[in-house]
Amino acid sequence: xxxxxxxxxxxxxxxxxxxxxxxxxxxxxxxxxxxxxxxxxxxxxxxxxxxxxxxxxxxxxxxxxxxxxxxxxxxxxxxxxxxxxxxxxxxxxxxxxxxxxxxxxxxxxxxxxxxxxxxxxxxxxxxxxxxxxxxxxxxxxxxxxxxxxxxxxxxxxxxxxxxxxxxxxxxxxxxxxxxxxxxxxxxxxxxxxxxxxxxxxxxxxxxxxxxxxxxxxxxxxxxxxxxxxxxxxxxxxxxxxxxxxxxxxxxxxxxxxxxxxxxxxxxxxxxxxxxxxxxxxxxxxxxxxxxxxxxxxxxxxxxxxxxxxxxxxxxxxxxxxxxxxxxxxxxxxxxxxxxxxxxxxxxxxxxxxxxxxxxxxxxxxxxxxxxxxxxxxxxxxxxxxxxxxxxxxxxxxxxxxxxxxxxxxxxxxxxxxxxxxxxxxxxxxxxxxxxxxxxxxxxxxxx
Numbered sequence: 001x002x003x004x005x006x007x008x009x010x011x012x013x014x015x016x017x018x019x020x021x022x023x024x025x026x027x028x029x030x031x032x033x034x035x036x037x038x039x040x041x042x043x044x045x046x047x048x049x050x051x052x053x054x055x056x057x058x059x060x061x062x063x064x065x066x067x068x069x070x071x072x073x074x075x076x077x078x079x080x081x082x083x084x085x086x087x088x089x090x091x092x093x094x095x096x097x098x099x100x101x102x103x104x105x106x107x108x109x110x111x112x113x114x115x116x117x118x119x120x121x122x123x124x125x126x127x128x129x130x131x132x133x134x135x136x137x138x139x140x141x142x143x144x145x146x147x148x149x150x151x152x153x154x155x156x157x158x159x160x161x162x163x164x165x166x167x168x169x170x171x172x173x174x175x176x177x178x179x180x181x182x183x184x185x186x187x188x189x190x191x192x193x194x195x196x197x198x199x200x201x202x203x204x205x206x207x208x209x210x211x212x213x214x215x216x217x218x219x220x221x222x223x224x225x226x227x228x229x230x231x232x233x234x235x236x237x238x239x240x241x242x243x244x245x246x247x248x249x250x251x252x253x254x255x256x257x258x259x260x261x262x263x264x265x266x267x268x269x270x271x272x273x274x275x276x277x278x279x280x281x282x283x284x285x286x287x288x289x290x291x292x293x294x295x296x297x298x299x300x301x302x303x304x305x306x307x308x309x310x311x312x313x314x315x316x317x318x319x320x321x322x323x324x325x326x327x328x329x330x331x332x333x334x335x336x337x338x339x340x341x342x343x344x345x346x347x348x349x350x351x352x353x354x355x356x357x358x359x360x361x362x363x364x365x366x367x368x369x370x371x372x373x374x375x376x377x378x379x380x381x382x383x384x385x386x387x388x389x390x391x392x393x394x395x396x397x398x399x400x401x402x403x404x405x406x407x408x409x410x411x412x413x414x415x416x417x418x419x420x421x422x423x424x425x426x427x428x429x430x431x432x433x434x435x436x437x438x439x440x441x442x443x444x445x446x447x
Contacts, residue, residue, distance in 0.1 A: 005037040007047045015056050022105030024323060028112045028348060029056055031367075035427040036434060038419040043435070049446075051438045058111065060084040063104070064154040066132055068146045070139075080151050082130035084164055085111040088440040091162055092128030093118055093376060095169030095198075098176065100135045107131055109323070110169075113347055114376070116433030117369040120408050123380040128164055130155070136171050148179035156187045161194030161386075167379050168198040170322070173244065174210075178203075193386040197379035206382035207394040208401055209375075214248025215398070216374015216405045217318055217345040218256065223409035224341050224364050224425075225316075233257035238314040240264050241321035242285055242292055245345050245372075249318050251278045262312045264321065265292045268305035271312055313337030320345035331357035344368035355426070370412050370429040377404045 004012060015029050033052075040047050066078040081104065084092040094114040097106070107129050115127030132151060136144050158164060168177050181196050181203070193204035201207065208215065218232070225231055235258045239246045242265045250260040259275045270292050280298060284290040296303035310317065310330035317339050319326050323346065331354035334342070342358055343366040344350060350358075350365075358365040378401055385391055392400075415435075416428035 002034040004033055005040050007040050008033045008036060008052065011052045011056065014053065018057075019105070019108070022108060024109035024348070025105045025112060027324075027352065028109040031348075031352065031426070032112075032116065032430045032434065035421075035424075035430040038421070039431055039435065042419070043438075045442065046438045049442055051441050054441065055086065055115070055434075055437065056112070058083050058085045058108065059087060060158075061104075061108075062130075062155075062158055066134065066147065066151050066154070068143070068150045070143050070146075076147075078132050078134040078147070080130070080132045080154060081107040082128065082155060082158055082164070082166075083107045083111040084128045084158070085126070086115045086128075086437060087126035088437055088444060089119060090124035090126045091160075092164040093125040093167070093379065094127060094129040095131075095167040095375075096172045096176075096180075097129070097131035097169040098134045098136050098171030099131070100133050102131045102133045106323075110347055113369050115437060116430060117373050118376055119433040119436045120370060120411065120429060121373055121377050121380065121404060122407065122411075123377070125376065125380060128166075129169075130166055131169065131172075134171075136176065141175065144176060145179045148176055149183045152180045152183035153187065156184050159184075159195055161192055161383070165194065165379075165383065166196055167375070170243070172198075174198070174200055194383050197382045199382070204382075204386055206378060206385055206397060207392060208397040209378045209382055210244065211248040211252070211398075212378035212401055213245045213372060213375035214250070214320070214345060215252045216377060216401055217245070217249050217320070217343050217371045218252040219374070219402045219405040220366055220371040220409055221253075221316060221318070221341055221343045222256065223406050224343065224366060227364075231257070232316075234259070235315045236261055236313070237316045237318065238262045238309060238312050239345070240269075240309050240319045240325060240349070241346070242281065242295075243320070245375075246318075246320035247278065247281055247285065249320055249345050250276050250281070253316075253318075254278065258316070261314065262309050263292070264309040267291055267293060268303050269309035269312075270296045270299075270301055270303055272299060272301055308333070310334050311337075315340055317342045318345045319349035321349060322346055323348045324351050326350045326354050328353035328357055330354065334358075335361045335363060339363055342366070343371040345372055347372060364423075364425070366409075366412075366425045367429050369433060370408055370425060373408055374401055374405055377401055
């Protein structure tokens with residue numbers, strides 16, 4: 001564990017004491033603080049103005065009850081969250097996650113990460129996050145609709161296109177966003193397209209939004225490889241997860257000439273040496289809502305339920321499943337298997353120990369707040385289209401995404417150079433994201 005600058009130690013101790021039991025939030029704060037020593041030395045005014053203390057305390061935290069009725073007529077009760085972390089750069093922006101492991105610490109860690117991710121894009125977006133411990137898996141469309149309507153009945157009073165703009169995340173796709181937007185429209189009597197992003201194409205959505213996070217991660221990998229005069233042609237790639245981000249990361253990697261040989265879900269993983277059949281994977285996951293075991297059966301492959309997808313040898317690894325999925329053991333397995341580039345497609349999927357293994361081995365490592373920024377980039381583009389009542393082509397939007405991800409990559413490296421940590425994507429991303437927010441906080445005074 002990297003030692004913190006003395007001026008950061010007391011702030012971090014205060015964060016852990018004021019937020020007991022929220023280990024993911026503590027981890028996210030620590031990861032940022034470990035890279036800020038040169039910033040504190042160069043800009044003591046940030047510490048003098050208590051910018052760090054203010055930034056670690058959300059501007060607003062909302063927790064609410066979500067009652068709904070299942071298909072058997074039983075009343076169910078879930079808990080809803082929205083953490084509006086920072087609005088100094090623009091309206092709060094960040095997804096909604098529906099998963100049984102969601103609690104206050106999950107939402108705060110994601111919201112904290114979102115501040116820096118959104119700042120890195122250079123777009124006028126603040127940071128926030130939300131969700132519920134509701135599990136949509138195995139629920140009927142009617143149950144999901146009734147839950148979403150109850151959730152939005154409370155949430156609608158806290159959001160708006162100039163206030164807080166949620167999007168989808170794990171467990172919240174086109175179906176859920178449709179139900180959420182329909183209830184918002186019903187309650188407010190306004191067709192306010194800009195209040196949610198990730199919407200369907202026929203009712204205010206943007207081309208490429210579905211693909212954006214996965215595509216963006218691969219565009220970031222492209223830039224990483226280009227530094228050593230390489231590209232994705234012929235690269236052996238492993239992607240974890242098989243949700244929206246993983247599928248589209250695999251799709252774009254294969255379009256650019258890579259061979260994506262493995263992906264996974266919570267039940268295990270599949271190795272497909274010929275390269276994943278993306279159309280079949282989309283059909284199983286998005287249409288049939290099936291499992292990787294179904295993919296294995298239909299392709300005549302083994303479904304491996306023991307071990308880890310990271311045991312599969314690869315040149316490029318793109319973890320796209322969930323936080324802290326890739327630990328020290330998995331990192332060592334990847335290094336032994338010859339990995340040269342790791343880019344986080346999910347939010348904080350690599351543990352601090354795993355990141356240290358990659359750094360010690362000379363593996364190029366891109367954190368999620370940089371490599372995972374494609375989703376929010378295209379959300380911002382969706383907001384622009386909504387504001388102007390416009391609709392852009394897939395090719396135009398995809399090019400905007402690609403160019404912005406390249407800019408984020410270059411911003412990370414140039415910032416790392418400016419602070420004498422050349423090539424360190426983690427430090428570059430954290431410092432670039434932090435300083436933009438910190439400068440705005442100083443400009444606004446004590447608020």
